[in-house]
Amino acid sequence: MTSYVLRRLTTALVMLWVVGTIVFSVLLIVPGDPAELLLTTGGADASTDAVENLRKKMGLDRPVAEQYVSFLADTARFDFGDSLIDGTPISETIALRLPRTLELIAVSMVVALALAIPAGTYAGLNAGKRFDRAASAVNALFTSIPGFVSGTLFIYLFAQVLRILPAGGYVAFAQDPWMHVQMLILPTVTVALHLMTIIFRMTRASVLEMRAHDWVRTGIAKGLRRRQVVRRHILRNALGPVITVVGLQLGILLGSTVLVEFVYNWPGLSGFLVSSVQQRDYPSVRAVILTVAAIFIAINFLVEVAYSLLDPRIRLT
Amino acid sequence: MTALLEVSDLSKAYPVGRRGLFRRRTMQALAGVSLSIAPGEVLGLVGESGSGKSTIGKAVLRLIEPETGSIRFDGRDLRALSTEELRAARKDMQIIFQDPYASLDPRKTVRAALAEALDTHGLHTGQRRTPRLNELVQMVGLSPQALDRRPHEFSGGQRQRIGIARALAVEPRFIVADEAVSALDVSIQAQILNLLADLRARTGISILFISHDLSVVRFISDRVMVLYLGRVMELGPADRIHFAPRHPYTAALVSAEPSLAPRQARIRLTGEIPSPMNPPSGCVFRTRCPYALPECAQAVPALRPAGEGQLTACIRDDILS
Amino acid sequence: MSLSLPKPMRLPSLILLALVMTLVFGPMIMSADPISISVKDRMALPSWSHWLGQDEFGRDRLARVLYGGRVSLTVAFLASVIACVVGTLFGLIGAYFRGPFEFVTMRLSDVVLCFPPILLALLVVTLFGPGVTTLVAVLSVLYFPAFARIAFSEALRVAALDFVEAARALGAAPRRIVLRTVLPNILGPISVQFSLTAAASITIESGLSFLGLGVVPPAPSWGQMIRGARAFMNQDPTGILVPCAALTLTIWSINFFCDRLRDTLDPKHGESAGKDEIAKARADAAAAAAGPAQILDADVVAQVKDLRLALPRPEGPLALIDGVTLTLRQNECTALVGESGSGKSLTSLALMGLLPSAIRPAGGRILIHRKTGGTVDLATLGERETEDLRGNDVAMIFQEPMTSLNPIHRIGAQMIEAIRAHKAISAEEARARAVELLDLVGIPEAGRRIDSYPHELSGGMRQRVMIAMALSGEPKLMIADEPTTALDVTIQAEIVELLQRLRQEYAAGMSLLFISHNLGIVAEIADQIAVMYAGEVVEQGPAAEVLATPHHPYTRALLDSMPSAHEDLHSSRGDRLAAIAGTPARPEARPSGCAFRDRCPQARPCCAESRPELYPTGTRAARCFFAPGADQPQEREAGA
Ligand SMILES: Nc1ncnc2c1ncn2[C@@H]1O[C@H](COP(=O)(O)OP(=O)(O)OP(=O)(O)O)[C@@H](O)[C@H]1O
Ligand code: SF4
Ligand code: SF4
Ligand SMILES: [Mg+2]
Secondary structure, X not given: OHHHHHHHHHHHHHHHHHHHHHHHHHHHHOOOOHHHHHHOEOOEOOOHHHHHHHHHHOOOOOOHHHHHHHHHHHHHOOOOOEOOOOOOEHHHHHHHHHHXXXXXXXXXXXXXXXXXXXXXXXXXXXXXXXXXXXXXXXHHHHHOOOHHHHHHHHHHHHHHHOOOOOXXXXXXXXXXXHHHHHHHHHHHHHHHHHHHHHHHHHHHHHHHHHOOOHHHHHHHHOOOOHHHHHHHHHHHHHHHHHHHHHHHHHHHHHHHHHHHHHHHOOOOHHHHHHHHHHOOXXXXXXXXXXXXXXXXXXXHHHHHHXXXXXXXXXXXX | OOOOEEEEEEEEEEEOOOOOOOOOOEEEEEEEEEEEEOOOOEEEEEOOOOOOHHHHHHHHOOOOOOOEEEEEEOOEEHHHXXXXXHHHHHHHEEEEOOXXXXXXXXXXXXXHHHHHHHHHOOOXXXXXHHHHHHHHHHHOOOOHHHHHOOHHHOOHHHHHHHHHHHHHHOOOOEEEEEOOOOOOOHHHHHHHHHHHHHHHHHHOOEEEEEOOOHHHHHHHOOEEEEEEOOEEEEEXXXXXXXXXXXXXXXXXXXHHOOOOOOOOOOOXXXXXXXXXXXXXXXXXXXXXXXXXXXXXXXXXXOXXXXXXXXXXXXXXXXXXX | OHHHOOHHHXXXXXXXXXXXXXXXXXXHHOOOXXXXXXXXXXXXXXXXXXXXXXXXXXXXXXXXXXXXXXXXXXXXXXXXHHHHHHHHHHHHHHHHHOHHHHHHHHHHHHHHHOOXXXXXXXXXHHHHOOOHHHHHHHHHHHHHHHHHHHHHHHHHHHHOOHHHHHHHHHOOOHHXXXXXXXXXXXXXXXXXXXXXXXXXXXXXXXXXXHOOOOOOOOOOOHHHHHHHHHOXXXXXXXXXXXXXXXXXXXXXXXXXXXXXXXXHHOHHHOOOOOOOOOOOOOOOHHHHHOOOOOOOOOOEEEXXXXXXXXXXXXXXXXXXXXXXXXXXXXXXXXXXXXXXXXOHHHHHHHHHOOOOOOOEEEEEEEEEEOOOOOEEEHHHOOHHHHHHHEOOOEEEEOOOHHHHOOOOOXXXXXXXXXXXXXXOOOHHHHHHHHHHHHHHOOOOOHHHHOOXXXXXXXXXXXXXXXXXXXXXXOOOEEEEEOOOOOOOHHHHHHHHHHHHHHHHHHOOOOEEEEEEOOHHHHHHHOOEEEEEEOOEEEEEEEHHHHHHOOOOHXXXXXXXXXXXXXXXXXXXXXXXXXXXXXXXXXXXXXXXXXXXXXXXXXXXXXXXXXXXXXXXXXXXXXXXXXXOOOOOHHHHHHHO
């Protein structure tokens, strides 16, 4: 077990390093001068002065090896440098905004898990029956609605037509808890809906697969109660694949909440990211991406460890 | 009579599990196996699962690469051939598989599968193609209508016949039949056994017949080789191996064989088959052998003549006579 | 074209085709221009010249939706094609050459998968600026790893199949094998991934355009339309509804197509429910009305009376079990023999109330003498009572010891739960009992082994665990469905011996229903024998007599075709086995009259006319017009 965890941990650290290196080297492999590239907008050439200035700011004038080493060292200290736009330290901005994004994701995940796992299990156990057909059809529809579409429609419906919820924005919890919660509702529902479609689908498929295994028949033949068979011999086994998907989705969510946050003006990482991209503030974009990728890798690591606790066979591989 | 296939000292180890950074564990699937097959001979290969039967079958065809050993087919050293030469040489050696469901490409009609075999070696092209295909399916007891159907339209036994037709298409001189009748029902198994026996009688083809079923092997083979943990335990004429085994393992296998006739006292084996990752020293069978002596652990017993035309890898002469 | 499509694929293909046609050809026949601005018509309502009205700049909305869709589809299609071709190539190369290629392929995809897709897209957009080309490039990079992975693992799976090995053995060139044999067989999963990718690409493209970082204005795109109309959704809801609906409909139709495609290619994936039996047991009212259950003989443990099972099909039910009657007595081993598909397993599963949910009882009764005294008809029992009966009165061992135990629980836990299902005892007591049982079935160091996981035990050991588990409820009837088929000969002999010993010493009086296709094993273990063919019992009687002097031509033929029954024959001496021609009758192609007629060497014209019954003589019976008990002596004479 310990050796399995250590092996996974090593893999995770290596991945982290590879991701950092890739993000670093993207600037080197783009054709032409990166500084010039970043300053070119719509065909207008940048002045030589500005380019020179940017090169200095981003340290592009130093030898590559030196850049690489100091990039790794800085990143390890969570020092991402200063924003090219307003000169504020990027790590401060991230420290301020990341928790808001994580809050949104965490609340949505809890909601989605609480609803989708029971629904998926029930549908899987009664595949082909009425509930399953209905749930699967609804699921297929919601799968096809991108988050920013449902977000926009929810704003129209709940904020504009019904006027029961705010259309967006953010108030710190400490400042006004009730308002904070109200403003959290629509973004949460939007993100959770998307998550639910995925978790539902996966749970259903996993239950459907597990219930056809021979050991389920053994459980029934032993005279276990139906409930016991479902819990111990179907759900427990189905959980592994489900948490893997949940972990993967958490990572992907870190990215796709960008859109939802944008729709609802939720000042998480997204606003920062989108404005940085629009203004081509490469160091900021790079910092956000590194942060998210690091969280993603950490989640994957935790998922693998959790899976190995659920299924002893995993530890062998 | 010179041998068609002459294999000596074949060894093969598979890497197992994860490849650790420092140690790389291996599983010894075959250790120093030698055998020869004469033209028109059927050599039976028996052993329990994991004894290395299929590994031998695939290694002699060079479908997997053995670590050591030489394989001479018709006087030519197969291991010295270049890739191109080997591909040409494959015309003479074919294989029939166990699982009639996995051994045919679900997307190809019987005609396409057989034609592919002929095309590979440029045989019976043009005008002569159709008569040859008809002849092939008839040879294995199917009608020419079968040519335009796909595998899923056939039963297990029929698929097995198609697999045999594909192997025969290139007119090989040697066939490996790897558990070719094991997945079949008794009645179908008998049909396929008869078919193979007829083919051998008619064309003089040599067969390496692999099976875990002793009585099937006894019926079809001229000589039988018994494997245990990748090593040869006993080799000899089929009837002798079956009725007068000289190796304790063979004797145990024969006595465990379910049979309609009232059974003689069964030779009980103790314990389980040891892991091929660390086989016992000396005689690999000693951990389960009812006759084991301390000496059995010392050296790997060499094959020595025993009984009538048998070779046994047991040091004891005072048992089973 | 659509006629050759499998039925479930027709509707989704039609919808997708219509959608693509509209988006591709719609703009060609449109007169309106998607980018010409007309400020005075801002947010005009639908009219004859502008079917969907005009947007916040007075541009024709229909034109914008159609042109925008065209852009989305083009981006998605191009990106998917590039990702598909590049990824599949990577995967195939990785799978074919393994070693470093495999490493690079797999790690590359691991790394790309570490970046949430939208973020990776944003990173690239930062560098190159927004635009259609950037989008296509980003999306292809994003999605090629998924193709590489699928191609890789599928190619490995296919390459391990015997037919690929056969192609190698034929001497086919590697390139030819990959292109002609491997590739066609992995196209299914790849095409599923293709549609998934197309849908995902559209989502990401529209998302980026929505952020203003995708398709550059004035070129129209759905994401952009939503972005533009958002500010005015109060005055002009059509502005957001139209592109939202278009986007959702497009993604939905691709997803729909993809789902159906997946189900068609891999039936396991879809509603293959019905292969298992988790469905609730329900008391059958009709059976309850049939009157009280009765077993007359005191030593009869269970009785199957005229059992009929059928598979419902649109064209009418298909009889799988056709009137099977079995009487299982105390202290007796009854063997059920027959070839694959003859209905052995179904009959035994019916005895446990464990029928696959797809299969319906079509008649007959199953009576079981309970340990508590009294007889029950299985069909009249409710869920609770059936659960009480299973494992307690009737226990079962299955063929595949490898899959019959749950891999994620220790064997101790699985045994304890079986013991506690029927006895109110503490976990400690149950554990002690489990150790005792494991010891009894010959597991060395039972006290330690009880904490093993199934994968740590060999097949023979697992089968012993299954037997111990079956014994735990002290059942009066134990059913063993091919318990030794998956095991090696020496292990097989040990398990048969174990069952014999347990029956004689431990569970005295227990009745054993032993299912096997191996007559040799049956000869060793069985007291009674019932031979099945095509869902019917064709011969039954005391095992020794039936095997020595079979009355039914099928039993005789089975014995004749066994090499182990003919140790005097040898192929090299020109001997051949007396094989039965043809193949066992499948339920959907059962001959009229006697089911064995088309393979029977003794068949007469009368055999086609009516079905023979099971004609009894003494303790035996055979289902043949010419069996000793049948009343057609003159015909039999003629046939002899
Ligand atoms: N779940 C199912 N759905 C549809 N048909 C089934 C199902 N299970 C069994 N059958 C069919 O019922 C018939 C009898 O099957 P059964 O499994 O009882 O045979 P068997 O004698 O046990 O064969 P084997 O020796 O292969 O185990 C076969 O034709 C089989 O195809
Ligand atoms: S050498 Fe010894 S252990 Fe090996 S088979 Fe002979 S007696 Fe048994
Ligand atoms: S009834 Fe006729 S066909 Fe059937 S087994 Fe008897 S002789 Fe053969
Ligand atoms: Mg069966």
